[in-house]
Amino acid sequence: MGWDVLRKAEWLGAERARGYLVLLALVNAATLAFLLLTSTNGIDRNGFLIGTDFISFWTSGRMLVAGANVYDTLAHVAAQREFYTLPGEYTAFFYPPSFLPFVWPLGFLPYFPALAAWLTLTGGAFLAAVRAWFAALGLKGPALVLIAAFPPVIVTLTHGQTSFLVAALLGGGLLLVRERPWLAGVLIGLATIKPQLGLLVPVALLASGQWRTIAGAGGAALGLAGLAILIFGPQVWADWLAITQTASSATDSGTIGFAKMVSLFAGLRLIGVPSGFAMALQVGVTIAVPATVAAACWRRSFTPGMGALVLAGAPLATPFVLDYDMVLTAFPLAYLFARGRAEGFADWERITIAATFAAVAFARPLAINAGVPIMPLLLTLLFLLVWRRVRGEIAA
Template sequence: MGIAFLRDMNWLGANRVRSYLRILALGNIAMIAIVVATSHGGLDANGFLLGTDFISFWTTGQMLHAGGNPYDAAAHISAQRVLYASPGHFTAFFYPPSFLPFCWPLGGLGYFPALGIWLGATGSLFIVALREWRFEAGKAVPFWLALVAYPAMAIVLTHGQTSWLVAALLGTGLLQVRKRPVLAGICLGLATVKPQFGVLVPIALLASREWKVVVVASVTAIALAAFSAVIFGAQVWSDWFAATARAQAAMHDGAVGFGKMVSLFAGLRLLGVSGALASSAQGALSVGVAALVLRTAWNRRWDRGLAALVLAGAPLVTPFVLDYDMVLLAFPILWLAGEGLHHGFWRWEKLTLFTVFAATAFARPLALHVSIPIMPLVLAGFFAAIWSRATERGRVHCET
């Protein structure tokens, strides 16, 4: 046995994989059931509104209907507390004005109907996008079981977050670059509603000379920004730029909670490293990841491996990324699993897949309660595995 037990993981066959997935799926279902069963009057057992973060998007929609400014922090707090008053608790809104058209219809509904429609619509988009990746990778992966078992899915559901929407747009856009460049460009342009996850996209597209996608994505992003300015007033853009300064301060001061974040910056801050040093380390990592993507994509014909590499690198290049954003990794996870099942797993790939799939379930508790940030290492290892497979390096297969 020895190191081969983890290096090759030949003991992890299809039956055991399904057994582990069932355990994780039951854990997710039980967690959601407990949250709902112990809630009272729309509040969970800890006194938080069901959907937690969604109140920020819903409140923004309410303010837009009333002609308010969603980037006025004091006004946003007051508007939130009309529905839900919690001393010392406030869910901030730092999304760019491009996201306002998505929030506006939510304000025309009650909170819980809007939450249900939001989760249903964005979740459906995410599943459709992921199924496209499944069809490309083959049907050997237990898709629905893995979907229910993936811990990040439950976190998005309980937080009412935007992660399904952004992941669906990026996953669809990057998969369709060659087949449907116009659709790809539209999806990638719309994904600018959460711009920190698109940093690697233009680098890879420009390096691989996918000019049509670049043009369509740029036009879509500009059109969405202009539409927001026309509908809600050009002032919203200057208001947002002012709000980004508060967002930066909140991130550096740990207002979000370093234990909830999964970036290298947050991990180092959690360990007591100074803000300046943590920012420098994050910057170096971001540049390194971008350089590898650039080198891999340079003059290369776009393929699913390159798309998976961009998605795997997305959480590494931004300091502001949380555990619910890990649904974005479902696409490269599915791709790497499909590659292994059809062409044989390379050394350490099974361990990497096992770790990155399950890690989100443990990342926040470990970080919050014992100050151990595991996700930066997990994300770096996963990116390395995707890069190795995408560039056809590390061709040593597991022993059979």
Template sequence: MGIDFFQNADWLNRERIRRYLAIFAALNVGTLALLVATAHDGIDRNGFLIGSDFLSFWTVGHMLLGQNPAAVYNTVAHVLAQREFYVQEGTYTAFFYPPSFLLFCYPFGFLSYFPALITWIGATGLAWLWTVRQWLKVFSLTPSVWLLALAFPPSLITITHGQTSFLIAALLGYGTLKVRERPAIAGICFGLATIKPQFGVLIPLVLVLTGEWRVILVAGATAIAMALAAALAFGPETWLAWMAISENAQAAMTNGAVGFAKMQSPLAAARLLGMPVTVAYAAQIVIVGGVVLALVRACWQQTYNLSLGAAMLAGAPLTTPFVLDYDLTILVFPLIALAANPTHRPWEKIIIAAAFAAPAFSRPLAIYIGIPIMPLVLIALFTIAARRAITERTSMATAPV
């Protein structure tokens, strides 16, 4: 097995890819079925509540009905409210989302936990599936959307955690797809995605450089409208309470309260490897700077296109120090765009395959062996996505008129 095996990866043909997808899908479905079948009263055999992170959102929904809304950002009150339903000693699922997300949490207050969890995963999962289908159509790819979704490791992780990742990925993915065709719709999607703002850092940069002003205006108006709606519904003091607790979120990230092995960012990788905080932040800043410079070069004197959009989404997980494996559902869109190209440069196919599969192994490798692989995979994926966008810009600039 020589270097060419990985460099050109000619063995990764369409039939093999379909088989690998079927294997991953079977493993994911089997894992989920085993988790549910061996659970007792919604508690898995490791003692964790199914949809563990969703407990935070569901608790907030119930708190909004019976308490001062600002109390959702009071850690003591939030802990006590959670423990009225589920107690596992030494664990607590924090809530650091902005008040605009309270609009999504409020309906959970009218449902018991598991119906709310199923509704949440079902609705947001279908939105993500539908968006994936739109990307497959645009790039004329034929894999079953269900096979692709069931095989993609972040799908399983999102379901078992009850996280927001399907929703955020659907909003950012559909917004990216519709920038030129339906700028108002794109702007609304980007504005709604500000409920998890750290994944939209690159969007204003790309939109400004490509002159998509209508999308920017609609996105800004949508974000402001959500903020005002939250202030009117739950009181302006909720924004003050959120800003106050955001300092705790920063401290939790820096000190490893979440666990550096669980996070997938360059900062977390540096901290896991024993580097001091200042060095870890420096590494994060350098990588973010590289992502920004690469996108500036790709966007320079170019109109918006989906190659730019794919690079923008591929870079999103690198721009925030607080990113977990379930957040990588967003990568399905740049992976589709890159896989659709009929010609691949050396190493591209193996990088695409690694980026698809790595979320299944990144957390276990980091926890049990102390090896953080995901930041390197993310950097490689962004590099080929940005290179593709830059190459297309250069080709267009040199094309005969």
């Protein structure tokens, strides 16, 4: 009986779920308002600059405008500290040169107008992608309330991160594969600004034979890389390759903070598993997830379910993924909910949807204060449940 409470989760009906969503939205809005109202001159009550991580992108934009090398770490540190200094804090910049055309315009604006413009444009793109998925899945729910309630959204807002942009490009691209393959490819190609989150995309496209989308993605990715060379010079790629080892070391050593990360590797390291063994297990998952996606997509017409499977697996396939990247899960969560509402919820679906939706609100505090990593388990459950639904589509 006890397990049935979770397995069936029949108590989580529409009215109760709606109430939880409104409560989460109010908590998120109050948190954001408190952060802003208790800040002084753009510095929050804990001494952090509003937007935290965004200073890395804005600094990079300023350096590009000035003709400086954004991959010169010492110069990047100095440029950040010209604007704001918090002892012991530095936000590194490891993004590939493909991302530079996106941050370059930020350098022409003061910090806070640039932050506002960045979040407005990328947030608007993410909202548009979510609404497109809702329309494709036949959902008519309150998209704005859902977005306001979704914890990864407030984490992205407060960090000034790239997550809205990457989620919009990948989510929008994968939704359009069947109807507008060339445009889908362009969006997916632009998403190579954060390549670790797109590892499963070529697997799914190749397995399902989406050649026009593949061509569009390749052209867009090469075009973006060429644009970076054209504007900033060919040396920029060599400079980026030179610091990739530093990025790898930062992931392995926990410099970024295992509690902020949601991958299997980070979860294992958080509970004390040695680095080599943790990475070996991560590699096993990184092999198993693409194999599962390839089998599900093999020689079949591409569907939103396949796109949802790719996005559900994205955080599992890489060791370097953080809590704000969980905005990607909006799309597989919407897919799983739509299928459950239309056909009846299967075992574990209701509770997994609810837990994964809300988890980012608790994941980092639990990891920091109790050393308990909950995200790898929830992400695995989400992936398996989406996979089960996609298999059902295939059988039908």
